Amino acid sequence: MGFLVNQGASVHIAQDTMTAAYRRWEDIEHPRAWAHTVASRALVRKIAFAEEQPAEQVPEPTSLLARPDAIAEWDRHDLLPVLRSLPPRQRQVLAWALAGFTPAEIAEHLGMTVEAVRASLYKARRTVAELLKEREEGQ
Template sequence: MSESDPADSGDGPATEPVTHPGPPGKRQDLRNETDEEFSAFYRSTIRPLVAFLINQGAAVHVAADIAQDTMTSAYRRWNELRTPRPWVYKVASRALVRRFASTEEEPVGEIPEPTSLLARPDAIEEWETRHDTLPMLRSLPPRQRQVLAWTLAGFTPGDIAEHLGLPSDTVRANLLKARRAAANYLKKRGEEEQ
């Protein structure tokens, strides 16, 4: 699978990371270097990736699961990826769309187990209410929410158009509508607080 087509990443059989040719000692040195590069990428990217998915409407535990699965796929393909940051955002975004399309949300009685991304799963609701932009983001139509989430993650409208396969005008129009809705939301909330 090429970097430009991550549509089914994570769905196929597990594969080992690419091995390096050469003598065993040299292979281990290259493997250690690759692991260090990926580790630095993981640490700098995982939390913003989870936030990006939450901004698109994912529940915190769903966002954490998708982000972890995406990073696993990125590790397996690490030596093939020329631009890993956009790749993981694209793969995670597509995984979220598939999750929305394939399942209905059902309330559960059990709280998810703690992970490094969710230290206190019982505090999810508290976290969501503290981030007062989430209700505004969730009120937007899906395409506006998606474009705004990519923007909040630091991508330009041109980048977004390229990664989502949309015309630039469509991205810009949806971003403009999302920004107007956000401004109206903040204005209305400000008036209510007075």
């Protein structure tokens, strides 16, 4: 969940990913990497094909969390607003790094070169450092 939230996703993508994992469990060799890859691709598809469709009623809260309002507590974490301000690719690569993956692993799972991953990580970390410094100076 934290991995997906760091990338700007909803709990629905996590639920769909876990459902797919359950259905293919016998075929999955590296469950953690598989789930991260599937969830990342689902998020990219969602962003690429997003169409705004207003809803008359707000859907019921998800049952993935013990308390449906617990997701709001994640928004209070200092890093989330900073991550949301990053460009999508930098946010995605940084989320993978925060989840413990190396640049080589990230490159393999996202179909990028290791150099491109390192460049995105460098830019993301530099931007995060600048934003945190600005926040500290503004307080």
